[in-house]
Amino acid sequence: MTALIVGASGQVGGLLLARWRARGGKAVGTAFRHGRPGLRSLDVRDAGAVAGLVAEVRPEVVFLPGAMTHVDYAEEHPEECRAVNVAGTAHLARAVRGTGAVLVHFSTEHVFPDGPDPYPEEASCAPRSVYAQSKAEAESVLRDLLPDRHLILRTSWVYGPEEQGKNFVYRAVATLRRGERLVVPADQYGQPTYSPDLADAALDLVAAGRRGTFHAVGPAFLTRLAFAERIAAAFGLDAGLIRGVPTATLGQAAPRPLNIRLRRGKLQAALGRDPIRGPDAALAALRKDSAGLLGSAA
């Protein structure tokens, strides 16, 4: 099977590309600003380029981890965010519509408002930020244009091995290794999700012929402060440098949800296992597997 991975220079996309190939599949990956050898260049805002690449590669599966993911930048550049995350998704969906390919999209827990109970997949969206709104609209685009051939994985707080070294664990490890104070919100709860497990879950859903929307998040539900403390413990770093503060004091451009929890049972039922490790096992694996990368982040 041939896959096209749009956003293969990113955290999740890089793992999808490597793991798809490791399973014996053919794959073409794309980059936007962080090109590297072996990746094609693609801006999803260019409908003609998107259609041309799909026609050339003729994928049976298209993964779309590519997106504008910087939540605060998106808040201050709403048109650019919509052009990438909404129009870009539509360009890809239209390009694959007549081909029979399935399109796999990655969305976020931010499509929901804060709430006391875990959200099931079918709960109504009510996004608050520009980024979250764009992801909710992208989901709608896929359900409209590819009603029977989309997979949407909503995820949260993704971390793991990453060439660009920008996820929270890398930044936390680098800061603590320098002996600097790490300031994190103490009132934001989330479900840290280990990226290799997320990538494998996506590949397994495709292999099982699944379609529709799935929540793909880790088993722990904890504050950013508690997660930072787990990171410090896993990497043998000084947790005393971590300072938890209220989100309201951070001056972030985009509103942040404080308490959104995604229900996890549907993905486990579909795969017959719990595919995503908790933070302690995942951080131990990350420390072991990416000593070089995390070393260079320090």
Ligand SMILES: NC(=O)c1ccc[n+]([C@@H]2O[C@H](COP(=O)([O-])OP(=O)(O)OC[C@H]3O[C@@H](n4cnc5c(N)ncnc54)[C@H](OP(=O)(O)O)[C@@H]3O)[C@@H](O)[C@H]2O)c1
């Ligand atoms: N990371 C999280 O905590 C998290 C949480 C919930 C949901 N998600 C969703 O999961 C997906 C993957 O996240 P990630 O952490 O892997 O993101 P990431 O590391 O920021 O990667 C984003 C990818 O999108 C590409 N891209 C950006 N603008 C583009 C454009 N105009 N045209 C084509 N490609 C473009 C980037 O290319 P260059 O780097 O080459 O510019 C990069 O490959 C995203 O859809 C995100 O919204 C992530």
